[in-house]
Amino acid sequence: MASLRGGVDESALLPEERSLSEKMAPRRVATFAGGRLAMRRALAGLGIVAGPIGSTSRGAPMLPEPVVGSLSHKEDVAVALAALRAGTENIGVDLEVEEPLRVDISRRVCRPEEIEELGRLGDIERDARVRVTFAVKEAIYKAIDPVVQRYVAFDEVALVFEGESRVAAVLHLDPPGGDFRMELAYERIGGPHGEAMIVAFSRATPR
Ligand SMILES: CC(C)(COP(=O)(O)OP(=O)(O)OC[C@H]1O[C@@H](n2cnc3c(N)ncnc32)[C@H](O)[C@@H]1OP(=O)(O)O)[C@@H](O)C(=O)NCCC(=O)NCCS
Structure with missing residues (x-):
């Protein structure tokens, strides 16, 4: 995994990448460049x-064949995860700022059984759980999209939290798009300006 803190600009992009970024707004060019730089560092860690x-046509980073990988960026932070492919797995990573939720997104992000679980939590814990749920589900999406090749709604996955940072997923893909063994993790990290962030990881292996 490689992470990058602090802004980068389009000078971090290779010419072919720069042509992809031509129509992007300046802030988007910066996140695109940060993601590419972080991914190049993650690949360098593998000796590539x-x-x-x-x-790809679905928006995923196009990586050299022996590699699976994923990236995420927020403002001036980027993380990239890359690994040599062991089999048929794909991986996903998602980064979110851990800030108070301005609007309650729980009904957009959670299934009824997850909402019920939220009801057992205090306000602060509940907000934290919703943010983590969002991050983990986006990481899941990035890992399963290469196989299902379609938008997967947040209510097609339920998360089951077991203890501080253990989480499992129950998939309710509709239409069914295959079954996966999901391995998930998340952790809290410090951002470049002292802000708390959540980074979520997923590995999806088709069964
Ligand atoms: C694609 C999506 C996950 C991106 O998340 P985000 O928080 O907006 O942005 P992030 O910075 O975390 O990730 C952006 C990166 O994701 C990657 N990405 C985009 N589409 C992707 C896809 N279909 N599959 C895998 N990776 C993808 C790209 O590398 C992109 O960065 P880049 O364009 O600079 O290369 C989100 O916009 C989305 O559409 N989600 C779909 C619904 C969902 O998450 N469902 C959850 C239930 S499983």
Whole structure:
């Protein structure tokens, strides 16, 4: 995994990547460049000197064949996760700022059984659980999208939290798009400005 704190600009992009970013707004160019730089560092950690990293038609980073990987960025922070492919798995990573929720997104992000579980939590814990749920589900999406190849709604996955940072997923894919063994994790990290952030990881292996 590689993470990057602090802004980068388009000079971090290779020429082929720069042409992909031509129509992007300046802030988006910065996050795109941060993601590419973080991914190049993650690949370097595997001993791979990466050329330009394109995007698939579904928006995922296009990586060299022996590699699975994923990236996420928020403002001036980017994380990239890369690993040598062991089999048929895909991986996902998601980064979120841990800030108070301005609106209650629980009904957009959670299934009824997850909402019921939220009811057992105090206000602060509840907000934290909703943010983590959002991050973990986005990480799941990035890992299963290469196989299901469609938008997967938040209510097609239920998370079951077991203790501080253990979490499992129950998939309710509709239409059914295969079954996966899901391995999930999340942790809290400090952002570049002292803000708390959540980084969520997923590995999805088709059964
Ligand atoms: C694609 C999505 C997950 C991106 O999340 P985000 O918080 O907006 O942005 P992030 O910075 O975390 O991630 C952006 C990166 O995700 C990657 N990405 C985009 N689409 C992707 C896809 N279909 N599959 C895998 N990775 C994808 C890209 O690398 C992108 O960065 P880049 O364009 O600079 O290369 C989100 O916008 C989305 O559409 N979610 C779909 C619904 C969902 O999450 N459902 C959860 C239930 S499983």
